[in-house]
Amino acid sequence: MLRRFEVHRATSVEEAVDLRVRYGDDAAVYAGGTELLLAMKLGIARWAHLIDVKPIRELSRVAVARDTVRIGATVTHWDLERHPDVTRVLPALARLEASVANVRVRAAGTLAGNIAFAEPHADPPALLVALGARVVARGRRGERTLPLEEFVTGMYQTALGGDEILTAVEVPVPAPDARAAYVKFQVLERPSVGVAIVAKVNGASFAGPPAVVVGAVDELPRRVDTAALAGASLADARVADALAASARAAVSPVADLAGSEEYKRHLVGVFARRALTALAAG
Amino acid sequence: MPAREDGDPVERTRFRVAGTEARRADGVAKVTGAARFTVDLSVPGMAHAVMVRSTRAHARILGIEREAAERMPGVLAVLAGADLVAAGLHPYYGHVVLDHPALAVGSVRYHGEPVALVVAETKLQAAEAADLVEVRYEDLPAVIDADEALRPGAPILHHERGQRVGDEGMDQGEGALEGNVCAIARVQWGDVDAAFAKAHLVVEGEYRYPMLYGYAMEPYNALAFFDQGDLVVYSTAQHVYMVRRDLARMFDLPLARVRVSAPYVGGGYGTKSYTKIEGACAMAAHLTGRAVKLDLSVEEAMLTTRSDSSHIRCRSAFDRDGLLLAREFDIVLNSGAYTDNSPLVNSKTANRCFGPYRIPSLRVVSRSVFTNTVPASSLRGFGAPQGNIGGELQMDEAAEKLGIDPVELRLRNLAGPGEAILPGKRPLDADLREDLRCLVASLEWPGTGGVSVGFGVSASDAGAYPTSTAAVRIHADDSATLFTGSTELGQGSRTVLCQIVAEELGLSLERVAIVGGDTGVVPYERTTGASRTTTVTGRAVQEACRDARRRVRELAAQNEKVDVAAVEDAPAGVRVKDRERSYGEVIEGWFGAGGEVLGHGSVRRGEGFAQMPPFWEIGCSGVRLSVDRETGVARVEKLVTVGDVGFAINPALVHGQDLGAATMGMGAALREELVYEGEQLVNPNVVDYRVPRFSDQPPEIDLMLAERHDGAGPFGAKGAGEGAGNTIGSSVAAAIGRAIGVFPHELPATPERVWRLLRERDERARR
Numbered sequence A: 001m002l003r004r005f006e007v008h009r010a011t012s013v014e015e016a017v018d019l020r021v022r023y024g025d026d027a028a029v030y031a032g033g034t035e036l037l038l039a040m041k042l043g044i045a046r047w048a049h050l051i052d053v054k055p056i057r058e059l060s061r062v063a064v065a066r067d068t069v070r071i072g073a074t075v076t077h078w079d080l081e082r083h084p085d086v087t088r089v090l091p092a093l094a095r096l097e098a099s100v101a102n103v104r105v106r107a108a109g110t111l112a113g114n115i116a117f118a119e120p121h122a123d124p125p126a127l128l129v130a131l132g133a134r135v136v137a138r139g140r141r142g143e144r145t146l147p148l149e150e151f152v153t154g155m156y157q158t159a160l161g162g163d164e165i166l167t168a169v170e171v172p173v174p175a176p177d178a179r180a181a182y183v184k185f186q187v188l189e190r191p192s193v194g195v196a197i198v199a200k201v202n203g204a205s206f207a208g209p210p211a212v213v214v215g216a217v218d219e220l221p222r223r224v225d226t227a228a229l230a231g232a233s234l235a236d237a238r239v240a241d242a243l244a245a246s247a248r249a250a251v252s253p254v255a256d257l258a259g260s261e262e263y264k265r266h267l268v269g270v271f272a273r274r275a276l277t278a279l280a281a282g
Numbered sequence B: 001m002p003a004r005e006d007g008d009p010v011e012r013t014r015f016r017v018a019g020t021e022a023r024r025a026d027g028v029a030k031v032t033g034a035a036r037f038t039v040d041l042s043v044p045g046m047a048h049a050v051m052v053r054s055t056r057a058h059a060r061i062l063g064i065e066r067e068a069a070e071r072m073p074g075v076l077a078v079l080a081g082a083d084l085v086a087a088g089l090h091p092y093y094g095h096v097v098l099d100h101p102a103l104a105v106g107s108v109r110y111h112g113e114p115v116a117l118v119v120a121e122t123k124l125q126a127a128e129a130a131d132l133v134e135v136r137y138e139d140l141p142a143v144i145d146a147d148e149a150l151r152p153g154a155p156i157l158h159h160e161r162g163q164r165v166g167d168e169g170m171d172q173g174e175g176a177l178e179g180n181v182c183a184i185a186r187v188q189w190g191d192v193d194a195a196f197a198k199a200h201l202v203v204e205g206e207y208r209y210p211m212l213y214g215y216a217m218e219p220y221n222a223l224a225f226f227d228q229g230d231l232v233v234y235s236t237a238q239h240v241y242m243v244r245r246d247l248a249r250m251f252d253l254p255l256a257r258v259r260v261s262a263p264y265v266g267g268g269y270g271t272k273s274y275t276k277i278e279g280a281c282a283m284a285a286h287l288t289g290r291a292v293k294l295d296l297s298v299e300e301a302m303l304t305t306r307s308d309s310s311h312i313r314c315r316s317a318f319d320r321d322g323l324l325l326a327r328e329f330d331i332v333l334n335s336g337a338y339t340d341n342s343p344l345v346n347s348k349t350a351n352r353c354f355g356p357y358r359i360p361s362l363r364v365v366s367r368s369v370f371t372n373t374v375p376a377s378s379l380r381g382f383g384a385p386q387g388n389i390g391g392e393l394q395m396d397e398a399a400e401k402l403g404i405d406p407v408e409l410r411l412r413n414l415a416g417p418g419e420a421i422l423p424g425k426r427p428l429d430a431d432l433r434e435d436l437r438c439l440v441a442s443l444e445w446p447g448t449g450g451v452s453v454g455f456g457v458s459a460s461d462a463g464a465y466p467t468s469t470a471a472v473r474i475h476a477d478d479s480a481t482l483f484t485g486s487t488e489l490g491q492g493s494r495t496v497l498c499q500i501v502a503e504e505l506g507l508s509l510e511r512v513a514i515v516g517g518d519t520g521v522v523p524y525e526r527t528t529g530a531s532r533t534t535t536v537t538g539r540a541v542q543e544a545c546r547d548a549r550r551r552v553r554e555l556a557a558q559n560e561k562v563d564v565a566a567v568e569d570a571p572a573g574v575r576v577k578d579r580e581r582s583y584g585e586v587i588e589g590w591f592g593a594g595g596e597v598l599g600h601g602s603v604r605r606g607e608g609f610a611q612m613p614p615f616w617e618i619g620c621s622g623v624r625l626s627v628d629r630e631t632g633v634a635r636v637e638k639l640v641t642v643g644d645v646g647f648a649i650n651p652a653l654v655h656g657q658d659l660g661a662a663t664m665g666m667g668a669a670l671r672e673e674l675v676y677e678g679e680q681l682v683n684p685n686v687v688d689y690r691v692p693r694f695s696d697q698p699p700e701i702d703l704m705l706a707e708r709h710d711g712a713g714p715f716g717a718k719g720a721g722e723g724a725g726n727t728i729g730s731s732v733a734a735a736i737g738r739a740i741g742v743f744p745h746e747l748p749a750t751p752e753r754v755w756r757l758l759r760e761r762d763e764r765a766r767r
């Protein structure tokens, strides 16, 4: 069961940053709490102070500019799956969000919380890396923006500073001729393999190499080497073979209750093909 | 969801209330949240207890440092097993063997075992103090796997065995209980070796059924206090009278001075059979002089009770025509650290594994084995699914080898109605051949295209020991109250028992009330389990109604000054001197003012239940499924169950039971398994242990009823609740086997296991 803790309801990012500085390792940032409170209930983690960022108005917005979609840190999966601008500009992300967890987790859990927790068995990171997403963090020395790929550094590890708050996730608006798809395999509560593909398609061929990222299976999302696929036809069986082989080679699967390393590596190949099929289908 | 009533329509119209889908007595209360469960109860001055659990699988307790915890605000006491002994209490409980301590005494036998109990004014204070309790251990070698626990030199869990206290319904079977053997069950007849020697075909294999947690919404909890020296315990117990007996022993109290009450229980499935945490909670109340509440989390419940897993080695001999010549089973159950109910599960596994077939020669040995794991006890099906996976799958494997259709193979071997499947036991009170034909018709056997079909049958010696009593009060306004010791676990027993009263007394359901599950108030009931309530309790209820009617006739005779023989039953009263009198008229006429009539009914191992089992619970279900050959994912497309229940007193409730049992079966067949890595469970929470969700339900479900009025229960009813799940494991395995060409022998058939089978088969084909 939960132990005693104090919740500090921050109303501005500055206040949240001050609280982080004041309480240091005794405090955790608290968004939807779907990971945090579960871990605290199970006794895996205990914090005396929680810094609730939900009251911070500026973090709850989704803003679509000409070339970026900026998703505030307290925007939930549920918000994203039905947000009119997100479904229009980033339909693959909206679909992915609708497949995260269950409705209770989606209604409370935030995208930023998913990223900040850096639990490898997650859906959004693979697609966001493939889309070239960046995260925005603010701390004592101001704001910085860094690619998601650099932000997540390991299992449950990120580049977030001890004084920093994640304020937003920025996703570049894809080019008009770009397509994106995400497919996943899941037997337990969380995904065990996810493959994202983002590509510019010219007729039935790739214009340039597609961005393919494998998530959930390894400690980090892994980019797949696709240089050889530039200009290749989506319908060519050899393309699927090459992509599957390249995806399998890109990962070091972590064995767990959902499967062994060997099985997961096999699945990575299967789902790389399925991602390609999904992309080709539009 | 299509529901077919296959019962005889003429038979059905004989009744007014029985046979109707009466609304649940507890439905509105549960849907609106008004229903009160044990966890909702509180009494003034109630303190809260939190368990400190072992971090070792097997160790001697060297010392428990509790001063730091005792100094925490609000803490009333920090209790350990030794304190219970010092206080003159008997810390051990068990309905078969007294070996399960309320709190560990001297040593711990599994990771997660309760070692100490912190009692404080609030639960949070108790939990915070519990964090400060330090237990010093000296590690002992541990054994997790049951086969390893049987090897010579394996660490022994119980050097001294607890006292056997089981009665006729509960024993540990024959044979010497040496080493880690908790119980042995044998079933044997004929000349097995000779039969195998002359067989045309012998199918042989090893099969495994997983260790499961029977997830229920309400985890174990209890509230205990003493009232003028009487012990009062509210708890989530299925069998309040069994818990009463354990508590009376632990406190040296007469049964009359222990009161155990289970208000609504949020799901049991056998996991709440028998005593769990009531002893620890009551001892805390005794030693602190306070009312104490002990309320476990789901994660703690997973460390309290699980089901026995099975490892089966078996072989079946057939002649050229597919007739069974002999079967032989050697079964090992992993039963965990304490005896609990495993001896019964073990004997049921032995009785149920070989199936309802004509088997000329049979040899079954099943051993329940202690290991340093969470203690195992009952779970829905109770040995049947654990054994069925071997017995039924071998029928399918034999059919394939013999080139005989597996439906036909079963039809040739199935015992018919009235035939004995266990010598000396009640003959089969069901028509399994007809049931099977209904089943495979709905499954569209043999399946087409990408869809394969699997099915199975089973017969379980259900009903437990048939001791049951009930009381019915008829009030002066022509309403009635039923008193029953049966517990409402969500299965709908209150509804069905009220229907029986309404039917017997000629009252409308609205005029029947029920009081249940409180040993201080209601008459004795042995258990709420083994699918027995409708059949066995229902008969006691019927008897109580008849006794009440008899009393009313006597009063009417005295009122009218006639011989009692001149008084007849009327639909809702009596007929005397050519006039109908309501119950109320008779009662008030006799008393002058007010009054009531009390009827008592009992059933025992005699009369209709002289021959055991009280009834055979039939399992007859199957699936249509498809397999994704790339990932190994098996998807159930259609579930079909045939509820051979004699007569469905409430068809909607039977459907609910059949679907529920089959759903739990599908969980075990495809996903669920408690996994030990080293000496610890790696998935003792419901995020990592995946119970079925609504979205896992197959798109098509057909729940059929076979009603032949062939049961020993009221109106020809037989129990339901477990049967539909018993054959799901083997059905899923058979369907997967037909889809991929190899029969999985180990459940759950996880995607990876299926993928490996496919790959091995492909590799063999290439060679």
Ligand SMILES: Cc1cc2nc3c(=O)[nH]c(=O)nc-3n(C[C@H](O)[C@H](O)[C@H](O)COP(=O)(O)OP(=O)(O)OC[C@H]3O[C@@H](n4cnc5c(N)ncnc54)[C@H](O)[C@@H]3O)c2cc1C
Residues within 6 Å of the ligand: A028, A029, A030, A031, A032, A033, A034, A035, A036, A037, A038, A053, A073, A099, A100, A101, A102, A105, A108, A109, A110, A111, A112, A113, A114, A115, A116, A117, A121, A122, A123, A124, A160, A164, A165, A166, A167, A189, A190, A191, B687
């Ligand atoms: C049962 C279950 C099933 C799930 N299934 C899936 C699934 O299928 N796919 C999937 O992708 N995910 C899944 N998840 C994970 C889910 O997406 C995350 O739980 C959720 O998005 C986390 O967001 P939150 O707001 O609840 O984070 P919280 O629990 O509030 O926080 C999580 C972590 O991030 C930190 N944090 C949160 N916000 C910030 C911030 N603004 N700045 C800095 N640090 C911050 C917290 O301190 C904490 O360490 C599942 C989770 C559960 C419990």
